[in-house]
Amino acid sequence: xxxxxxxxxxxxxxxxxxxxxxxxxxxFIYPLFIHDGADDIAIPSMPGCSRLGREGTLxxxxxxxxxxxxxxxxxPAEPDEHKTPGGEESYNPNGxxxxxxxxxxxxxxxxxxxxxxxxxxxxSAGHDGLVSKDGRILNDETVEVLCKQALSQAVAGAxxxxxxxxxxxRVGAIRETLDANGYNEVSILAYTAKYASAFYGPFRDxxxxxxxxxxxxxxxxxxxxxxxxxxxxxxxELEGADMIMVKPAMxxxxxxxxxxxxxxxxxxxxxxxxxxxxxxxASQNGWLEEKKVVLEALTAIRRAGSDVILTYYAxxxxxxxxxx
Ligand code: PBG
Numbered sequence: 001x002x003x004x005x006x007x008x009x010x011x012x013x014x015x016x017x018x019x020x021x022x023x024x025x026x027x028f029i030y031p032l033f034i035h036d037g038a039d040d041i042a043i044p045s046m047p048g049c050s051r052l053g054r055e056g057t058l059x060x061x062x063x064x065x066x067x068x069x070x071x072x073x074x075x076p077a078e079p080d081e082h083k084t085p086g087g088e089e090s091y092n093p094n095g096x097x098x099x100x101x102x103x104x105x106x107x108x109x110x111x112x113x114x115x116x117x118x119x120x121x122x123x124s125a126g127h128d129g130l131v132s133k134d135g136r137i138l139n140d141e142t143v144e145v146l147c148k149q150a151l152s153q154a155v156a157g158a159x160x161x162x163x164x165x166x167x168x169x170r171v172g173a174i175r176e177t178l179d180a181n182g183y184n185e186v187s188i189l190a191y192t193a194k195y196a197s198a199f200y201g202p203f204r205d206x207x208x209x210x211x212x213x214x215x216x217x218x219x220x221x222x223x224x225x226x227x228x229x230x231x232x233x234x235x236x237e238l239e240g241a242d243m244i245m246v247k248p249a250m251x252x253x254x255x256x257x258x259x260x261x262x263x264x265x266x267x268x269x270x271x272x273x274x275x276x277x278x279x280x281x282a283s284q285n286g287w288l289e290e291k292k293v294v295l296e297a298l299t300a301i302r303r304a305g306s307d308v309i310l311t312y313y314a315x316x317x318x319x320x321x322x323x324x
Pocket of ligand 1: 118164200216273
């Protein structure tokens with residue numbers, strides 16, 4: 001045998017020297033669920049994650065920074081009285097998200113604060129967009145509200161605005177709104193290829209944001225499609241996106257790879273709530289070794305071509321990597 005690939009695996013040194021993919025806390029973005037209350041409330045379908053109260057949010061962010069995780073995304077759990085057909089609370093300058101952004105940035109200016117743009121936490125219909133009387137999701141009317149939401153987040157101090165709603169044309173409209181108001185330094189991380197996935201179930205438990213009727217298939221993508229993802233990449237690039245996201249992550253590694261090859265922009269992948277729940281539940285049952293499977297999953301998501309990963313494991317993974 002002239003060629004023996006195993007020679008390049010024979011020792012820790014050769015393995016480390018030839019490793020193609022790196023993984024570190026600088027690659028993680030930490031999604032946080034927040035609510036306007038004093039206490040943290042555990043999320044049963046996401047063991048280890050809570051809806052964080054005012055004090056809990058500060059503690060979690062401080063912990064993340066200590067662990068080397070420098071970016072968070074905020075997802076608000078809003079009380080029913082804030083949920084309306086028009087989602088007006090989404091652009092309340094004094095809303096929970098806006099106050100939290102300002103509080104975090106004043107305490108930790110170096111923290112990268114990313115915000116979600118979509119109406120589902122604020123919609124009495126539980127949808128990401130406005131709903132017509134006959135139950136259709138209204139695209140252009142929604143985009144107008146999303147622009148107000150994005151602007152209010154920029155005013156509050158957000159570094160990166162992240163539209164997750166999947167309306168057509170929202171990236172360009174948000175870019176124009178931000179620029180027209182002097183926020184040309186605020187970035188847009190576009191949820192470009194966001195699939196209509198059942199893996200979002202635990203997230204909707206966390207925010208009590210399950211759609212009130214129907215599903216999200218007229219705006220989120222069909223899991224069977226991939227060419228469509230490339231079309232979305234092209235549009236978001238033209239509309240001024242700074243970063244492109246694929247979501248979910250592990251069942252969509254092929255999409256991450258193709259998107260990576262289709263754009264020169266940085267690519268983000270979202271290891272979503274259902275992916276977290278699967279890994280957590282199997283680990284808690286003793287069926288999988290948590291540290292090993294989580295680091296393997298995150299490495300695979302990076303190997304597929306993502307630069308950054310949104311993951312509920314951000315802090316834990318950062319600590320495991322430090323131990324190694
Ligand atoms: C809503 C939104 C969702 C997620 C992020 N933003 C849920 C949905 O589209 O229904 C899912 C994240 C996760 O499952 O971890 N705009």
